[in-house]
Amino acid sequence: xxxxxxxxxxxxxxxxxxxxxxxxxxxxxxxxxxxxxxxxxxxxxxxxxxxxxxxxxxxxxxxxxxxxxxxxxxxxxxxxxxxxxxxxxxxxxxxxxxxxxxxxxxxxxxxxxxxxxxxxxxxxxxxxxxxxxxxxxxxxxxxxxxxxxxxxxxxxxxxxxxxxxxxxxxxxxxxxxxxxxxxxxxxxxxxxxxxxxxxxxxxxxxxxxxxxxxxxxxxxxxxxxxxxxxxxxxxxxxxxxxxxxxxxxxxxxxxxxxxxxxxxxxxxxxxxxxxxxxxxxxxxxxxxxxx
Numbered sequence: 001x002x003x004x005x006x007x008x009x010x011x012x013x014x015x016x017x018x019x020x021x022x023x024x025x026x027x028x029x030x031x032x033x034x035x036x037x038x039x040x041x042x043x044x045x046x047x048x049x050x051x052x053x054x055x056x057x058x059x060x061x062x063x064x065x066x067x068x069x070x071x072x073x074x075x076x077x078x079x080x081x082x083x084x085x086x087x088x089x090x091x092x093x094x095x096x097x098x099x100x101x102x103x104x105x106x107x108x109x110x111x112x113x114x115x116x117x118x119x120x121x122x123x124x125x126x127x128x129x130x131x132x133x134x135x136x137x138x139x140x141x142x143x144x145x146x147x148x149x150x151x152x153x154x155x156x157x158x159x160x161x162x163x164x165x166x167x168x169x170x171x172x173x174x175x176x177x178x179x180x181x182x183x184x185x186x187x188x189x190x191x192x193x194x195x196x197x198x199x200x201x202x203x204x205x206x207x208x209x210x211x212x213x214x215x216x217x218x219x220x221x222x223x224x225x226x227x228x229x230x231x232x233x234x235x236x237x238x239x240x241x242x243x244x245x246x247x248x249x250x251x252x253x254x255x256x257x258x259x260x261x262x263x264x265x266x267x268x269x270x271x272x273x274x275x276x277x278x279x280x281x282x283x284x285x286x287x288x289x290x291x
Contacts, residue, residue: 043103046103061136063134065145084113086103158201
């Protein structure tokens with residue numbers, strides 16, 4: 001975890017690459033004290049003195065690989081998942097990943113999460129805003145930002161592929177952890193629990209595992225989440241099957257009928273939808289005498 005003092009040099013000076021050339025990333029100017037005071041009404045949470053000082057120096061970063069990074073909470077809509085609120089939406093990149101920082105009683109917002117839209121996974125990126133800015137700064141200056149983003153994508157896919165193995169039923173977690181027993185007892189019977197405290201390789205959980213109607217739960221502010229919903233909407237079928245392309249209209253072979261000795265017509269060929277069944281006239285074979 002970086003200290004709050006780590007962020008000041010990163011937002012008050014130009015960013016340079018490995019050869020000392022200035023990059024396109026630039027800190028956005030700070031806000032006046034009266035603007036910061038008026039911002040408290042719309043800010044998602046309580047503005048700490050350290051956050052006010054940061055906003056007075058810099059209100060965000062422009063032209064990063066994530067797009068514009070906002071520190072004010074005014075650029076983007078409120079985070080839709082209530083398990084993270086109050087949260088500051090830092091950025092929404094071109095891949096529709098949401099980068100959010102929880103706003104609590106710390107000096108700076110944190111932890112920082114990356115919410116993927118595909119696969120529907122949330123990853124814990126770092127502990128606080130200072131560490132996040134330093135991570136983006138270091139990878140950008142070293143030219144490794146795209147590599148870092150690909151690594152996060154690989155982690156998200158790994159979490160999704162292991163969504164069954166990472167999950168616990170409430171009664172399984174109830175036996176193993178006393179700290180969350182009260183919370184577990186209030187979960188729906190069909191919930192699946194994801195305890196990120198025990199994860200080390202990739203700290204993430206599949207928020208979309210229960211489909212579009214899934215309900216999300218969290219144990220206080222701990223990194224312990226639960227998802228409840230119909231198994232048919234995500235648990236057993238991780239992706240809705242694409243509807244088959246419409247079959248082009250095909251001219252079916254004509255149906256053949258033959259008359260039995262009793263005169264009943266019987267269809268042998270395929271029936272074309274919408275076509276009325278036609279009963280053919282009865283006929284009888286005529287035997288010709290040999291000459």
